[in-house]
Amino acid sequence: MYFWQFRVYQRPLLHPLQTHHGLWQIREGIIIRLEAEDGRIGWGEIAPLPEFGSETLSAAILFCQSLENPLSINSIFSIPEQFPACQFAFESALEDLSIENKSRELEPRNYSYLLPTGAAVFPCLDDILATNQTNTYKWKIAVNSLPQELKLFEKLITRLPRNIKLRLDANGGLSIADSKIWLKIADESKIIEFIEQPLPPSQWLEMLQLSQDFTTGIALDESVANLRQIEECYQRGWRGIFVIKPAITGSIQGLRNLWKKYPLDLVFSSVLETNIGRKSALRLAQEYPKKERALGFGVQQWFNNSDPDWLEKLWTTSANN
Numbered sequence: 001m002y003f004w005q006f007r008v009y010q011r012p013l014l015h016p017l018q019t020h021h022g023l024w025q026i027r028e029g030i031i032i033r034l035e036a037e038d039g040r041i042g043w044g045e046i047a048p049l050p051e052f053g054s055e056t057l058s059a060a061i062l063f064c065q066s067l068e069n070p071l072s073i074n075s076i077f078s079i080p081e082q083f084p085a086c087q088f089a090f091e092s093a094l095e096d097l098s099i100e101n102k103s104r105e106l107e108p109r110n111y112s113y114l115l116p117t118g119a120a121v122f123p124c125l126d127d128i129l130a131t132n133q134t135n136t137y138k139w140k141i142a143v144n145s146l147p148q149e150l151k152l153f154e155k156l157i158t159r160l161p162r163n164i165k166l167r168l169d170a171n172g173g174l175s176i177a178d179s180k181i182w183l184k185i186a187d188e189s190k191i192i193e194f195i196e197q198p199l200p201p202s203q204w205l206e207m208l209q210l211s212q213d214f215t216t217g218i219a220l221d222e223s224v225a226n227l228r229q230i231e232e233c234y235q236r237g238w239r240g241i242f243v244i245k246p247a248i249t250g251s252i253q254g255l256r257n258l259w260k261k262y263p264l265d266l267v268f269s270s271v272l273e274t275n276i277g278r279k280s281a282l283r284l285a286q287e288y289p290k291k292e293r294a295l296g297f298g299v300q301q302w303f304n305n306s307d308p309d310w311l312e313k314l315w316t317t318s319a320n321n
């Protein structure tokens with residue numbers, strides 16, 4: 001049995017992240033602390049992303065308030081799939097209890113660096129390129145008008161070295177016509193690794209058709225935000241890329257079982273979680289056997305990471321249970 005505690009946190013982004021979903025200014029979540037009977041401690045993080053279909057923060061807080069304490073292993077693996085961020089957090093904390101190597105950061109070249117959206121990328125681009133040893137970058141689209149973004153894109157690729165791979169993420173905000181324009185440009189430019197979620201999840205069949213009409217990869221993200229959606233998309237014929245955000249996908253064991261059951265082309269992606277959730281997600285990503293694609297965890301620059309005592313302060317200054 002495991003006694004546990006939780007604390008709600010707020011973590012402002014250094015600069016708002018602009019996407020088709022809107023402006024993201026504060027990452028909110030819950031840190032959980034599990035204590036085994038022998039005194040071992042395991043940490044986990046609930047980092048909801050409701051625009052991707054996960055539970056909301058308030059629903060997660062209510063769930064934590066209603067959950068038994070102490071917990072059994074069976075009760076952890078019985079968390080309903082309607083709470084995928086909670087499933088991830090409690091399974092992570094359970095695994096964290098018995099993990100010796102408390103996970104390690106990979107070399108920067110293993111990460112895709114999330115660039116500022118739109119024209120905001122240009123003032124800092126030279127510094128970013130000079131200080132980052134990665135060759136994979138991600139840039140949000142479907143925020144400004146198509147003509148504006150095509151103009152910015154042309155300017156951006158003239159500033160990028162030739163060996164760069166660029167990921168474009170529309171967060172489901174393009175029309176079919178605009179998606180075809182971007183995919184045609186991507187096919188010609190040869191710099192685009194993939195276009196992420198060009199259309200909304202409701203236009204899944206249209207995305208399947210686009211993936212057959214163009215050579216540039218298409219990656220599903222919002223369409224495959226949890227285990228059930230991943231399996232459904234594969235069974236319905238998706239053989240393109242699956243962007244997996246472990247922190248909101250649900251059961252860690254369930255995700256392992258899926259990638260053993262199907263030959264999935266996965267790109268692991270952050271939900272801008274703290275180091276607690278990041279550590280578990282990266283540990284999982286490092287278990288995944290295919291290593292060709294950079295991890296979507298080049299996001300630390302979006303936060304002020306200078307306070308090594310943030311967790312201790314959270315635990316001593318606030319009490320949720």
Ligand SMILES: O=C(O)CCC(=O)C1=CC=C[C@@H](O)[C@@H]1C(=O)O
Nearest residue numbers: 019112114138269270271296297
């Ligand atoms: O996947 C990455 O490279 C970084 C993470 C990232 O892009 C996102 C994190 C969370 C929400 C989204 O705005 C965005 C995404 O859609 O992938």
Ligand SMILES: [Mg+2]
Nearest residue numbers: 169171196221
């Ligand atoms: Mg995405």
